[in-house]
Amino acid sequence: MFSRCKGRTGKMFLMLAVASCLTFVASLVYLSTVNGYRFSREVPCTPRKHVAFMKIHKTGSSTVLNLLYRYGDAKNLTFALPPDDHLGYPNLFRATFVKDFAKNPGKEYNIICNHMRFNLPEVKKVTGDDSFIFTILRNPDSVAESAFPYFHSVAPVFGAVKTLTEFVRKLDKVFNPKTLNSFYAHNLLWFDLGGDAEAGAEGPHVDQTLKKLDSTFHLVLLAEYFDQSLVLLREALCWDMEDMVSFQLNARDPSTRSSLPPDLLSTLQRWNALDWHLYRHFNTSFWQRVEQYGVDRMERDVKHIHHLRQKIQDICLQSSTPEAKSKSSSYIKSPDYGNAKIIGYLLKDNLTRETKEMCIKMVLPERKYLNRLQRKQG
Secondary structure (H helix, E strand, O other): OOOHHHHHHHHHHHHHHHHHHHHHHHHHHHHHHOOOOOOOOOOOOOOOOEEEOOOEEEEEOOHHHHHHHHHHHHOOOOOOOOOOOOOOOOOOOOOOOOOOOOOOOOOOOEOOOOOOOOOHHHHHHHHOOEEEEEEEEEOOOHHHHHHHHHHHOOOHHHOOOHHHHHHHHHHHHHOOOOOOOHHHOOHHHHOOOOOOOOOOOOOHHHHHHHHHHHHOOEEEEEHHHHHHHHHHHHHHHOOOOOHOOOOOOEEEEEEOOOOHHHHHHHOOOOOHHHHHHHHHHHHHHHHHHHHHHOOOHHHHHHHHHHHHHHHHHHHEEOOOOEEEEOOOOOEEEOOOOOOOOEEEEOOOOOOOOHHHHHHHHHOOOOHHHHHHHHHHHO
């Protein structure tokens, strides 16, 4: 009888020991968030399937767009697509700008990500109140430098001069807010987010707008810290790290880039003061998010993204460096626009059909991928 009780006691002890070990491991996983060390995904989560990306001009947003296209395409999610190549821009976004929205007002859309001028109530009509809303910003000096050659042929305020230096020197003479497409030349970030680019740079409207955007966007990425941004985005969306792997798209040939002397750079910064309010504000909140994530953990996960990107590069590309031009049929790039010369990628030859399709999607110009999705959704 004693030996029988002893056997039962041993089994109970073993069960308690296992339970204690599991509790201890669970505690380690939870504590890993606090200490910036990650054994696995700390908090069980469900991948977000309702996503609204505010695609801002000249911020690296084409690369994010490609990432969203590939994810939604692979998961057969439904995109809120434009009938052409943008969602009514530069008009403030309305839900009816989405292809066939008026015909199917009850249709569920998972992802909206094409160029628009942000308008929160109308966006929510499309993706719902539970959608994850995010955007990406870039140093306003870099935005202006990139916008000038890109929009030189469609914005007369740019077309009136030959260089960005000349534009900044002659601001008072060449800029007219009533001129066609003048918004490309003044506080473009602020304008794309739905604000008045010609509002003064000081006053209560600045703080009010920043507070409103704070409460609207669940995450604001920074182009200068793109991989750190992807790590934060992966956690927020509860997607896999592999889903964040991307190549830089729609980038310019370095030969078309320019710089300003210090005095004119100061003038440009005053000119785009509203954009600088935005950028400084969300730069601060970005690094607060990194601190919360854990600096050591962030460093390790960025290395993980680098490793995954290198693996895909080794599979897909003849060179990890984008090519300025090539006559090869394996060369893929976005078309040049304005005075901007766009660089592309040269895919490896003799890829299997499945691998080639994966590689093509990684570097496919946004208009061509959009056309694919429009055909797929009908």
